[in-house]
Amino acid sequence: MAEHPSGASLSASAKLAMLLVSLSFVALFATRGAAENQPPAGPAAATAVKLENGPDLARLTFDVTRPVAATFFVLSTPDRIVVDLPGTDFRIDPRVGAPKPGNDKALIASFRFGHFAPDKSRIVVDLATPARIVRAQTVANAAQPRLVIELARTSRAAFDAAARDSLLAAEAADTERASPVKQEKSALPFIVIDPGHGGVDSGAIDNGLVEKNVVFDFAKLLAAKLKASGHYKVAMTRDGDVFLSLAERVRIAQDSGAALFVSIHADSISDAANVAGATVYTGSDHATDAEAARTAEQENQADAAAGVAAKDAANGVSDILADLTRQETRTYSHVFARTLVNYWKVAGRLNKNPERAAGFRVLKAPDVPSVLIELGYLSNAEDAACLNSPGWRDQTSSRVAAAIDAFFAVRGSTFGAEKQPTATALDAPAQAK
Numbered sequence: 001m002a003e004h005p006s007g008a009s010l011s012a013s014a015k016l017a018m019l020l021v022s023l024s025f026v027a028l029f030a031t032r033g034a035a036e037n038q039p040p041a042g043p044a045a046a047t048a049v050k051l052e053n054g055p056d057l058a059r060l061t062f063d064v065t066r067p068v069a070a071t072f073f074v075l076s077t078p079d080r081i082v083v084d085l086p087g088t089d090f091r092i093d094p095r096v097g098a099p100k101p102g103n104d105k106a107l108i109a110s111f112r113f114g115h116f117a118p119d120k121s122r123i124v125v126d127l128a129t130p131a132r133i134v135r136a137q138t139v140a141n142a143a144q145p146r147l148v149i150e151l152a153r154t155s156r157a158a159f160d161a162a163a164r165d166s167l168l169a170a171e172a173a174d175t176e177r178a179s180p181v182k183q184e185k186s187a188l189p190f191i192v193i194d195p196g197h198g199g200v201d202s203g204a205i206d207n208g209l210v211e212k213n214v215v216f217d218f219a220k221l222l223a224a225k226l227k228a229s230g231h232y233k234v235a236m237t238r239d240g241d242v243f244l245s246l247a248e249r250v251r252i253a254q255d256s257g258a259a260l261f262v263s264i265h266a267d268s269i270s271d272a273a274n275v276a277g278a279t280v281y282t283g284s285d286h287a288t289d290a291e292a293a294r295t296a297e298q299e300n301q302a303d304a305a306a307g308v309a310a311k312d313a314a315n316g317v318s319d320i321l322a323d324l325t326r327q328e329t330r331t332y333s334h335v336f337a338r339t340l341v342n343y344w345k346v347a348g349r350l351n352k353n354p355e356r357a358a359g360f361r362v363l364k365a366p367d368v369p370s371v372l373i374e375l376g377y378l379s380n381a382e383d384a385a386c387l388n389s390p391g392w393r394d395q396t397s398s399r400v401a402a403a404i405d406a407f408f409a410v411r412g413s414t415f416g417a418e419k420q421p422t423a424t425a426l427d428a429p430a431q432a433k
């Protein structure tokens with residue numbers, strides 16, 4: 001809904017197909033380019049970045065394999081500058097753009113980059129001070145083309161006016177992206193697995209790990225196990241390193257008529273390295289505690305991190321039927337959350353308060369039972385080692401799959417009947433403990 005205009009007309013699946021095609025081109029030409037010493041065709045790549053960051057002027061310079069056409073706009077709350085490019089591979093460590101001490105006195109607070117959609121890449125610059133774009137263009141010199149983004153300090157009023165113009169342009173061109181996952185007539189329950197973040201939005205970065213990659217590996221493993229069981233239809237919200245807005249993730253769950261939505265994340269608290277263990281969240285208007293509220297707020301920043309303009313969530317007309325549906329859905333979400341906690345503890349560490357609720361935007365589908373798992377804390381060395389271990393991921397994803405089996409074994413007999421689900425946890429089988 002809220003993503004910026006250009007490139008929004010292709011369906012996500014078409015884009016994914018294009019991505020796969022272009023990826024194989026990259027592989028093809030990378031080999032051939034090396035053999036014949038020719039410049040590679042296919043998507044452009046950015047291979048290095050340099051930041052010059054002063055209080056009045058700043059410059060970001062990306063080395064690119066060939067010239068790329070850049071368009072740009074500005075966004076407020078928080079103040080950002082967004083530069084869009086055709087699909088460009090960033091072969092640069094995402095940690096390079098993290099905030100650094102002293103950056104608050106310069107124009108640029110931090111920056112990130114990556115795919116926004118399969119055929120579109122994006123650079124998002126977080127501003128410490130209102131700034132305007134002097135230029136964003138490729139400077140082609142024979143040896144090394146460079147994408148140069150130059151910023152200059154500007155007034156708050158001028159910045160806000162530019163941000164309002166960007167927003168109007170975005171709204172005028174806003175189009176609905178078709179959902180990549182279609183509802184399938186099937187007797188099997190449909191499960192949507194949602195690896196958090198992706199593309200330009202890396203999520204948390206700590207202890208050498210990048211959240212979007214860790215959660216994608218876990219989600220892929222879990223989806224494969226569920227599919228292999230033959231008990232479910234399974235879809236992932238993203239199949240690669242691509243950004244998806246929170247609203248799009250919710251829409252995929254709803255459009256596919258999902259019976260369960262499981263969002264996968266990994267948390268980080270930079271100033272509390274001892275906090276550890278997995279937490280299972282359900283959606284709620286009221287957070288169970290301050291820590292849950294902080295986590296939801298952090299995860300709800302995903303769209304802002306990717307340079308997507310904030311929009312007021314359209315509140316559906318409140319009616320009694322919708323409230324009843326929401327109520328029933330929440331009961332199912334709670335049952336699954338408790339079941340998952342019970343199963344998880346057999347193989348993995350739990351947070352001291354492992355079942356919580358808060359206002360996660362990705363858990364807002366009123367008719368799809370939804371939970372969000374924070375697998376652990378990237379900021380905790382022990383958790384980080386687990387998250388990075390294929391053995392640990394194999395064991396814990398099996399526990400999640402087993403919890404899903406237990407949930408549907410009970411739900412299958414009550415779903416659609418007048419009987420309300422019981423709000424008690426389903427215990428992990430005794431022999432597995």
Ligand SMILES: [Zn+2]
Binds near residue numbers: 203265267299
């Ligand atoms: Zn996350």
